[in-house]
Amino acid sequence: MHILSYVLKRLMYLIPVLIGVTLLVFVIAHAIPGDPARMMAGQKASREAVENLRRAMGLDRPLPEQYLRYLTGLLQGDLGFSIRNQRPVREDMRDFFPATLELSLTSMLLCVSVGLPLGIVSAIWRNRPIDHASRVFSVFGVSMPVFWLGLMLLLLFYRQLGWLPGSGRLDIGIDPPAHVTGLYLIDTLLEGSTGKFGNAVAHIILPAFCLSYVYLAIITRIVRSSMISVMGLDFITTARANGISEVVIILKHCLKNSLIPTVTITGLSIGELLGGAILTETIFNWPGMGKYVVDSVNFLDFPAIMGFTLVVALAYVMINLAVDVMYAFLDPQIRY
């Protein structure tokens, strides 16, 4: 099968997956005991005020009718209306999703650019001091609680040393750039303000490191172990016997053949990160999806919860698809 038709087929599968997700989340969200109209009206509100709100939000309609109305809206690109923020969920996503996307992509960049070389170096100099150091670094990363790491980073680099700024995406007194992509690293450049860009870079360093550390550690360990297993295979010995240089052997033969598990784990990690890293976002006051969805759940803001789930499900499916397509490039034996 041609790869294009494979991709199209996978995209077709997306429709039932997303409908299934909406149905599942709708049922679960409405099974939670609690009344969003009461949450919205305030805890001292009279029953009359709560009933008015329930009618205004359409929450007095039967559940199947509410679901069908939601689906109809969805087909027209309408993600619904946030009960808490009293505005379209699409607008909320526009505000909160870019922050998470920016942080996730920066973290992944950090993971791959540090984790990959570290894993390779560990595998080449296996059981040597550099390997031990890299393993200690990885074990530390996998086992360190994120909230503790985040606070320590802020305490050291912001409060004590003053080398990096505190929480948030920009300094307190700096006006955010005009919204084009919502990614400050890009929008500040589009605005032509290198000062703001530098500030945005300075602000993303600590949260990106904090968020990436766990995944970085995992990637390092996976690259190391898969490199070691590939390095022991016959074709590598043959390559060496043929006098091919060690650099070519490592980078072309070993690395390429050990990349499949790395790509899998990287893809899954991006999906996970896009779901919002609530702890990192809370500690570094990063206005992303993690904070948004926790607030929405606490407030029983059903449309917001559904919108969030849909976006994350979509991201997961697309990333998985991208990972599957990459397999074909990495391993010629895989054909679609």
Add this chain to the structure above:
Amino acid sequence: MKRKALWMLTLACGIWLSAAGSPWGADKDTLVVGVSSDIHLLDPAVSSDNYDWRQIYPSYDRLVKYKVAGDEGSTEVEPMAAESWTVSPDGMVWTFKIRKGITFDDGTPLDATAVKFSFERVLKIGKGPADNIGAIQSVDAVDGSTVKISLKSAFGPFLQTLATDAASIVNPNIMKHEKNGDLAQAWMAQNTDGSGPFKIVEWSRGERCVLAAKPNYWGPKPKLQKVIIRFMRESSDQRMALESGDIDIAEGILIDQIPAIEKNPNVVVPRYPSQLVEYVYLNCQKPKLNNKLVRQALNYAVDYQGIITHVLRGNGVQMRGPIPKGMWGHKPDVLQYQKDVAKAKDLLKQAGFEKGLDLTLIYSERRASWEQIATILQSNLAEIGVNLKLELMANPTLRDKVDRGDFELCLGAWSPDYADPSMFMNFWFDSKNFGLPGNRSHYKNDQVDELIRKSLALADVKQRVELYHQAQDVIMQDAPYIFLYQTQTIVPMRKAVKGYVYNPMLESMYNFESISKE
């Protein structure tokens, strides 16, 4: 190559400068407040959330405002947009004379029409804030500067309700933003249009909200030019920013970090007695708890001082009766329960539970201290033979259970919306208010109903106090709640901040118009 190097140098300088620059709180014209919750809505007719009111309140004028006596906030009101007022002898009709010369940003005058429009809009929308001014029957603009408000029935605290956020006077021209008959709710959810001393000039969700002072404000000119509200959920983050001088006021620092902050010479940590109280609802409709002897026994079992000393670290006062200290109507000699294990056991015996009983306490994580308090209550009640099962649940679930009366004991908190004891007495004990609206212990006593309803309809404060005092004596014997404590509000701030006034009626809100920085 040279260009690339130059670019890299600029970037490096940018990063370095952003870290090494002077703290943002150093600007004397700008106040930076670190707060723990984002804003969600800006419409005074829709929002019931103090965190929203923090931004809405300074953007609007109201007919009356809370008095400031010296540097202390008061629960009494004084004229604001209204110059003066009169009330009919039966307390049913209030006539306000509106100050001339107040205008909205587009030049529209704040007059009787604007007041009528604003109040009618709140009532027509009928959401949470409508309850605050729900005593109003009709509003008439007699002439440009006279507005007549008729009430459904005489309502003692009416004037106080006009100082609440719900009574903010909005520009009638907002109706040009109306869509599908929504009375401009969609637009007002994200914008303000008032005549107050500040206006919102930027709101980046989840990041910050910026208010700019209006130089031509009709009242005393604000001393600050700009206020930045920075949303910072994490307590440690706020603490670091406060100590570094990046923020001037930190609103959400946890109590266990306060002693460390107090050691910083650049920070002051004032404490104010608040009207926020925490208490335990005892569901009077449930078997076992429908016996007042059992409820009294539970009240005698609790170690009130232990909770205040160890959980609140001394930042609270045990409640005496349902009306907290500082609110008129408080009865300083009403029965106050103290820990008395022998008496509690004796009461349980009289109630027929000498072998003890099993009860369940529900609570949520809404307050960090509740886990500890629940555990202390469990151990206190164990001393009198009550096996207290603890059930932690999500706040929406808990609220649902309280509303339906599906619980035995529940931990809760309450703060009044306006300065009147009815916010405690009528909300908590009137049998018409079963469930979340206020009577969360589902308590019913006809004598109490009669006393508190009578008091609410009177205008004479002395008579009202007398009736509330009588009701309090009955209530304390009936013991429908365990009154734990009234809290202290702690507002850590930089020493340079001057003129902050705490008002117990305006929890989490600030008098930006009179704050300055040295």
